[in-house]
Amino acid sequence: MVRMEAVRRELRGSAIALAMVAVTTVVVYALTQSLEVRRGSVIYLLPVLLAGWHLGLIPALVAAVAGVLWSGYFFFSPYYSFYLSRPNEILNLVLFMVVAGVTSHLANSMKTQTEIARKREKEMGDLYAFSRRVAGASSAADIYLAIQEHLASLVQRKVVLFGTGSGGDRDAKPDQGALSQRVHSAIAEVQAGRTATTVDDGAGDIWLVRRVSQKNADFGVIAIDLGSVRPSDIDEVRKRVDDVLSDAAATLERLDVARALNDARMRSETELLREALIGSVSHELRTPLASILGAATVLSKSAVIAKDERLTSLAGVVRDEADRLNNDIQNLLDATRISRAQIRPRQEWIEPQDIVNSALERRRRRLSAHTLSLDVDSNLPFIYVDPVLVEQAFGQIVDNAAKYSPPGSPITVAAKRNGRDVVLSVHDEGVGLTAQENAQLGERFFRGARHAATTSGSGLGLWIAKAFVTANGGKIEAASAGADQGTTVSIHLPFATPASQPEVGPDD
Amino acid sequence: MTEANPVVLVVDDEVQIRRFLRAGLELDGFTVQDAETGADALRWATLKPPDLVILDLGLPDMDGAEVLERLRAWSSVPLIVLSVRSNEAEKVRLLESGADDYVVKPFGMAELLARAHAAMRRHVRVSTGEPVVKVGPLAIDLAARIVTINGARVMLTPKEYRLLQLLAQHAGNVVTHQFLLKEVWGSPHLHDTHYLRIFVRKLRQKIEVDPTQPRILLTELGVGYRLVVPEGASQVAAAK
Numbered sequence: 001m002v003r004m005e006a007v008r009r010e011l012r013g014s015a016i017a018l019a020m021v022a023v024t025t026v027v028v029y030a031l032t033q034s035l036e037v038r039r040g041s042v043i044y045l046l047p048v049l050l051a052g053w054h055l056g057l058i059p060a061l062v063a064a065v066a067g068v069l070w071s072g073y074f075f076f077s078p079y080y081s082f083y084l085s086r087p088n089e090i091l092n093l094v095l096f097m098v099v100a101g102v103t104s105h106l107a108n109s110m111k112t113q114t115e116i117a118r119k120r121e122k123e124m125g126d127l128y129a130f131s132r133r134v135a136g137a138s139s140a141a142d143i144y145l146a147i148q149e150h151l152a153s154l155v156q157r158k159v160v161l162f163g164t165g166s167g168g169d170r171d172a173k174p175d176q177g178a179l180s181q182r183v184h185s186a187i188a189e190v191q192a193g194r195t196a197t198t199v200d201d202g203a204g205d206i207w208l209v210r211r212v213s214q215k216n217a218d219f220g221v222i223a224i225d226l227g228s229v230r231p232s233d234i235d236e237v238r239k240r241v242d243d244v245l246s247d248a249a250a251t252l253e254r255l256d257v258a259r260a261l262n263d264a265r266m267r268s269e270t271e272l273l274r275e276a277l278i279g280s281v282s283h284e285l286r287t288p289l290a291s292i293l294g295a296a297t298v299l300s301k302s303a304v305i306a307k308d309e310r311l312t313s314l315a316g317v318v319r320d321e322a323d324r325l326n327n328d329i330q331n332l333l334d335a336t337r338i339s340r341a342q343i344r345p346r347q348e349w350i351e352p353q354d355i356v357n358s359a360l361e362r363r364r365r366r367l368s369a370h371t372l373s374l375d376v377d378s379n380l381p382f383i384y385v386d387p388v389l390v391e392q393a394f395g396q397i398v399d400n401a402a403k404y405s406p407p408g409s410p411i412t413v414a415a416k417r418n419g420r421d422v423v424l425s426v427h428d429e430g431v432g433l434t435a436q437e438n439a440q441l442g443e444r445f446f447r448g449a450r451h452a453a454t455t456s457g458s459g460l461g462l463w464i465a466k467a468f469v470t471a472n473g474g475k476i477e478a479a480s481a482g483a484d485q486g487t488t489v490s491i492h493l494p495f496a497t498p499a500s501q502p503e504v505g506p507d508d
Numbered sequence: 509m510t511e512a513n514p515v516v517l518v519v520d521d522e523v524q525i526r527r528f529l530r531a532g533l534e535l536d537g538f539t540v541q542d543a544e545t546g547a548d549a550l551r552w553a554t555l556k557p558p559d560l561v562i563l564d565l566g567l568p569d570m571d572g573a574e575v576l577e578r579l580r581a582w583s584s585v586p587l588i589v590l591s592v593r594s595n596e597a598e599k600v601r602l603l604e605s606g607a608d609d610y611v612v613k614p615f616g617m618a619e620l621l622a623r624a625h626a627a628m629r630r631h632v633r634v635s636t637g638e639p640v641v642k643v644g645p646l647a648i649d650l651a652a653r654i655v656t657i658n659g660a661r662v663m664l665t666p667k668e669y670r671l672l673q674l675l676a677q678h679a680g681n682v683v684t685h686q687f688l689l690k691e692v693w694g695s696p697h698l699h700d701t702h703y704l705r706i707f708v709r710k711l712r713q714k715i716e717v718d719p720t721q722p723r724i725l726l727t728e729l730g731v732g733y734r735l736v737v738p739e740g741a742s743q744v745a746a747a748k
Binding site: 286287288289290291292293294295297298301302319322323326346348349350351353354355357358361374376377378382386387388391498500501502 | 522524525527528529531532535592596597613614615616617618685693697700701702703705706707708709719720721722726727729730
């Protein structure tokens with residue numbers, strides 16, 4: 001197809017050349033007739049030059065031959081015949097052919113030069129735009145995106161960026177899987193310490209694999225598909241890639257990305273370590289705690305202790321304190337789960353009163369010093385929540401009410417419908433909240449200054465409760481008339497109607 | 509005397525836990541057999557078939573769930589699992605694969621004993637065909653299909669009765685949502701927990717003194733329901 005195209009182009013060029021020769025001939029004929037010109041064969045160089053310049057070698061040669069023939073016709077004897085006999089004519093022919101060749105070659109190389117210049121200019125423009133983009137980049141991600149896009153447009157092939165192998169958001173590129181094994185091992189090699197390498201991917205494409213920055217391995221690795229280039233061309237491409245990357249690497253340095261990446265890695269490692277520590281410590285603490293609590297309950301039932309009231313109450317203290325400690329450990333574990341964003345509610349339809357009753361039942365002993373009253377609507381709508389999380393949140397609020405109100409004082413627990421919400425609330429007549437305390441309530445580690453010294457606590461409870469309720473689409477609100485005026489804390493949970501209802505026939 | 513005592517196989521790798529369990533169970537009249545590993549437990553269970561198994565899930569050699577599965581292949585011995593908190597999905601899975609009940613660490617001895625006795629009573633009831641289940645003031649005659657509270661007849665719809673019957677058969681032990689839904693409404697409704705909520709609400713209105721503060725039909729959040737056996741009603745002698 002390409003060949004056909006070329007032949008057609010040459011034919012068209014030759015036709016134009018012949019037309020030019022024809023026009024020249026008309027002019028020459030007019031000259032010979034009116035001015036008696038007898039030495040004008042050089043005029044036929046004009047179509048040859050024009051054809052050579054614009055149409056290429058073959059049309060130029062056609063013009064040369066036709067021109068020599070016509071000049072023989074007009075200017076050499078025998079006149080008005082195409083017969084070439086004189087050495088002058090042969091010389092003309094050779095001269096015309098040489099002119100055709102030289103002109104077309106000159107034109108050709110000039111065209112190539114122009115083409116190259118234009119391409120260079122575009123590249124320079126691109127590189128300039130790239131530099132500006134990189135210089136203005138405010139984050140490493142911007143730079144990496146710029147590098148990837150720019151190199152891809154430069155080589156017109158696939159470009160893949162990799163992290164350093166130890167984390168970072170550049171690791172998860174969707175098309176990594178499409179890379180061949182050889183490219184992968186080259187990437188691993190570069191990640192391991194080599195600065196650059198080229199590799200054949202087995203499917204005929206050459207890949208250039210190198211570090212983004214020659215100096216700093218933290219900036220990751222880039223793999224560029226060069227296609228089926230000749231080995232001699234690789235150096236040129238490599239040089240252009242170097243230009244792009246040195247610019248980018250300088251900006252990366254400027255942004256101090258290396259340190260930021262390193263810091264992020266360190267931080268996530270510290271975080272992991274801390275959480276692993278909390279996880280294992282709480283496990284280590286819970287096992288003996290289970291023995292302590294279990295043993296205390298066995299002791300309190302034994303005949304010797306059961307008949308002595310003081311000993312029974314001591315066994316009760318051991319049990320209650322172990323219970324409290326267990327709660328604190330649970331809070332620590334929950335806090336870690338929240339900060340690792342591992343709260344995944346298992347939602348189901350639930351009777352709101354079941355959550356309230358469950359939380360109170362679990363705390364029966366802890367609440368025994370207070371006068372508890374319940375105000376639960378009997379026909380509350382079902383709510384669609386994770387009952388375990390909501391129960392923990394509600395229990396936390398009940399615990400706080402018991403903790404921050406004097407023994408013997410009343411605690412009122414209510415479950416009501418309010419508009420589109422089911423509201424579970426706990427009211428106590430304890431220390432209350434100042435406006436400022438209320439504003440800070442629920443912040444992680446926040447503890448009211450008035451009782452931080454006298455009442456133990458971690459400041460995690462309400463923060464956890466908030467996280468659990470929010471995860472279920474609800475919110476927590478606290479209200480208090482002021483210091484020592486008591487507090488009401490409520491959980492608001494939106495309700496909806498189950499999509500399907502059980503079919504209830506007369507026999508159900 | 510020792511011969512007459514029921515045998516309990518305690519499977520736990522923590523020596524302190526085994527110690528208090530042994531003390532508590534012996535005080536309650538059990539003969540205790542310890543096992544530290546899953547392999548140990550399976551060997552003892554075949555050598556000397558126990559009347560009750562208490563199984564911790566974290567064992568050094570194999571997962572507690574695997575011990576349960578292998579044990580259940582040939583034995584229907586009452587079995588209580590010692591579980592950790594905040595993993596309701598695991599509790600449900602263990603109950604579905606044959607555990608009779610669970611207690612969450614840390615737990616009190618009374619709680620464990622109540623669950624254990626309930627499970628043992630159920631096995632006795634199944635083998636002797638005892639028709640009446642008593643839960644506090646509530647009596648459910650499984651043969652005559654009659655429910656009474658303090659002697660007064662309670663009228664239930666067929667589905668309400670079916671629900672109560674399933675809970676009564678496991679009185680004292682938890683019954684999962686999935687089990688109840690499958691037995692009462694059939695497999696297509698396995699995830700329609702709100703069916704259960706609606707019928708439990710109706711049932712509570714008929715059998716509870718204050719339906720908003722149930723004392724008989726309790727909810728185990730995220731797991732299922734439990735008909736509660738009043739404390740004090742649990743003695744080994746009652747099971748024997």
